[in-house]
Amino acid sequence: MVQDNVLLRMEGICKSFPGVKALDNVQLTLRRGTVHALMGENGAGKSTLMKCLFGIYHKDDGHIYLEGNEVNFKNSREALDNGVAMVHQELNQALKRNVMDNIWLGRYPKIPGTPLVSEKQMYADTMKVFNDLKIDVDPKTVMSTMPVSKRQMVEIAKAVSFNSKVIVLDEPTSSLTEEEVDHLFRIINMLRDRGCGIIYISHKMDEILRISDEVTIMRDGQYIATRPSKELTKEEIIRLMVGREMTNQFPPKLHCGADENIMTVEHLTAAYSLLNDVSFSLKKGEILGVAGLDGSGRTELLENIFGAATRKGGTITVHGKTVKNSTPKEAIRNGFALVTEERRATGIFSILDIRENTVISSLKSYLSGFLLQNKKMEQATASMIDAMRIKTPSQKTKIQSLSGGNQQKVIFGRWILTQPDILLLDEPTRGIDVGAKYEIYQLIQNLSKEGKSVVMVSSEMPELLGVCDRILVMSGGRLAGEVDADHTSQEEIMTLAAKYV
Ligand SMILES: Nc1ncnc2c1ncn2[C@@H]1O[C@H](COP(=O)(O)OP(=O)(O)OP(=O)(O)O)[C@@H](O)[C@H]1O
Numbered sequence: 001m002v003q004d005n006v007l008l009r010m011e012g013i014c015k016s017f018p019g020v021k022a023l024d025n026v027q028l029t030l031r032r033g034t035v036h037a038l039m040g041e042n043g044a045g046k047s048t049l050m051k052c053l054f055g056i057y058h059k060d061d062g063h064i065y066l067e068g069n070e071v072n073f074k075n076s077r078e079a080l081d082n083g084v085a086m087v088h089q090e091l092n093q094a095l096k097r098n099v100m101d102n103i104w105l106g107r108y109p110k111i112p113g114t115p116l117v118s119e120k121q122m123y124a125d126t127m128k129v130f131n132d133l134k135i136d137v138d139p140k141t142v143m144s145t146m147p148v149s150k151r152q153m154v155e156i157a158k159a160v161s162f163n164s165k166v167i168v169l170d171e172p173t174s175s176l177t178e179e180e181v182d183h184l185f186r187i188i189n190m191l192r193d194r195g196c197g198i199i200y201i202s203h204k205m206d207e208i209l210r211i212s213d214e215v216t217i218m219r220d221g222q223y224i225a226t227r228p229s230k231e232l233t234k235e236e237i238i239r240l241m242v243g244r245e246m247t248n249q250f251p252p253k254l255h256c257g258a259d260e261n262i263m264t265v266e267h268l269t270a271a272y273s274l275l276n277d278v279s280f281s282l283k284k285g286e287i288l289g290v291a292g293l294d295g296s297g298r299t300e301l302l303e304n305i306f307g308a309a310t311r312k313g314g315t316i317t318v319h320g321k322t323v324k325n326s327t328p329k330e331a332i333r334n335g336f337a338l339v340t341e342e343r344r345a346t347g348i349f350s351i352l353d354i355r356e357n358t359v360i361s362s363l364k365s366y367l368s369g370f371l372l373q374n375k376k377m378e379q380a381t382a383s384m385i386d387a388m389r390i391k392t393p394s395q396k397t398k399i400q401s402l403s404g405g406n407q408q409k410v411i412f413g414r415w416i417l418t419q420p421d422i423l424l425l426d427e428p429t430r431g432i433d434v435g436a437k438y439e440i441y442q443l444i445q446n447l448s449k450e451g452k453s454v455v456m457v458s459s460e461m462p463e464l465l466g467v468c469d470r471i472l473v474m475s476g477g478r479l480a481g482e483v484d485a486d487h488t489s490q491e492e493i494m495t496l497a498a499k500y501v
């Protein structure tokens with residue numbers, strides 16, 4: 001009977017890429033009507049395993065059984081036709097087309113008796129899926145005009161529209177707001193009640209414990225364990241993932257903030273966003289957090305300081321001198337760097353290798369006369385690979401063959417190497433595993449020790465409390481307050497965050 005419950009079984013899956021054994025004898029058993037979380041550090045092989053299932057990669061060895069029958073999908077179309085759908089970590093959508101085109105691409109409904117596409121039918125079919133999932137999007141909206149979170153919802157609707165039995169969600173919530181996550185979880189629960197099996201990949205421990213029935217953990221391309229979620233704690237998951245005890249999530253604070261102010265921001269107001277009359281100062285060596293709800297203007301604050309958005313008013317003073325920062329280029333010259341939250345979308349030169357991607361923003365420092373010194377670039381890249389434990393066979397590997405989280409680390413390293421005086425970080429650990437988060441926190445602490453100042457936006461309150469010296473709280477585009485990170489609570493911050501909502 002138990003056997004009947006099995007929807008999908010993957011056994012002894014192996015997959016190698018040049019220089020990497022990405023999967024080594026991995027197994028996974030998905031039961032009907034359950035949510036199965038797949039966890040592991042960046043580069044553990046989660047996405048690769050799912051791509052082997054979905055026919056994007058071809059496994060070197062092993063067997064896949066769907067409802068007891070061995071399957072070996074040659075491509076994703078075949079997987080979809082057989083009831084297996086996947087929402088990818090990197091969205092790959094036709095941005096110039098509208099929502100319904102994206103959902104039905106390659107299987108448009110036809111006007112009966114003709115080869116013509118029935119737009120009317122397509123609209124109705126889309127609305128049916130959206131109503132079922134309570135998704136509030138007009139099927140005729142052009143994809144590029146929607147925020148990433150909405151696009152992600154469309155992708156999920158698309159997966160559901162194939163009437164799939166198995167749905168793989170690879171880090172679906174990395175760009176969703178809290179409300180959207182709740183919505184997604186309602187959809188997942190509904191699918192589970194209908195008997196689907198859902199494979200859920202995420203680095204967010206709380207989400208995993210909330211939504212999943214079982215958890216499979218991988219490490220370095222190997223299968224480690226499968227456990228019922230009820231029997232797992234965060235600490236246990238971390239131990240299984242990392243392979244060692246991790247008693248501290250955060251390195252000790254160094255509190256390097258000097259008395260001297262490095263930057264003063266006064267009455268900063270944006271031309272095209274809700275950011276309004278924000279004033280604060282930043283000390284040399286200080287780590288300043290920025291808290292607030294989604295849409296409270298945190299990203300806009302960083303973008304305005306960095307010259308990536310148009311300012312309506314306000315001044316920025318650095319070392320006592322007014323700076324304009326009208327463009328990012330000017331800001332970089334003034335000693336600023338911004339690591340954006342959509343790093344993967346905005347920061348990666350996919351045809352270049354890791355070394356090139358790492359040094360590209362600090363090329364000047366490797367120049368000798370007109371020549372770039374390869375040795376120096378190699379050393380700089382090696383230091384970043386080492387500091388953040390970037391998992392790659394070599395510096396010459398193309399960045400696009402790295403796992404999602406490792407790509408993020410490369411971009412992070414790129415900006416560290418520009419030696420900025422003021423480093424602006426937007427969600428620096430999004431999509432990054434627990435072990436690597438620690439490395440990044442340490443990197444931030446070390447920068448502050450060298451007298452660099454950091455402004456860090458994060459939606460993870462424990463991270464702000466665990467890393468920062470001081471925290472600004474934004475609400476409705478305004479500054480709602482400022483707290484000492486060592487003498488505040490999540491409650492106090494939440495209260496401030498709701499001040500102007
Ligand atoms: N197309 C490819 N070419 C070469 N190597 C690859 C390719 N795809 C994945 N790899 C390698 O396989 C390993 C596993 O990567 P994978 O993307 O499966 O990790 P992941 O567990 O999904 O990590 P993350 O949490 O960062 O998304 C990594 O070392 C990665 O560099």
Ligand SMILES: [Mg+2]
Pocket residue numbers: 046047048089170403404405
């Ligand atoms: Mg992945």
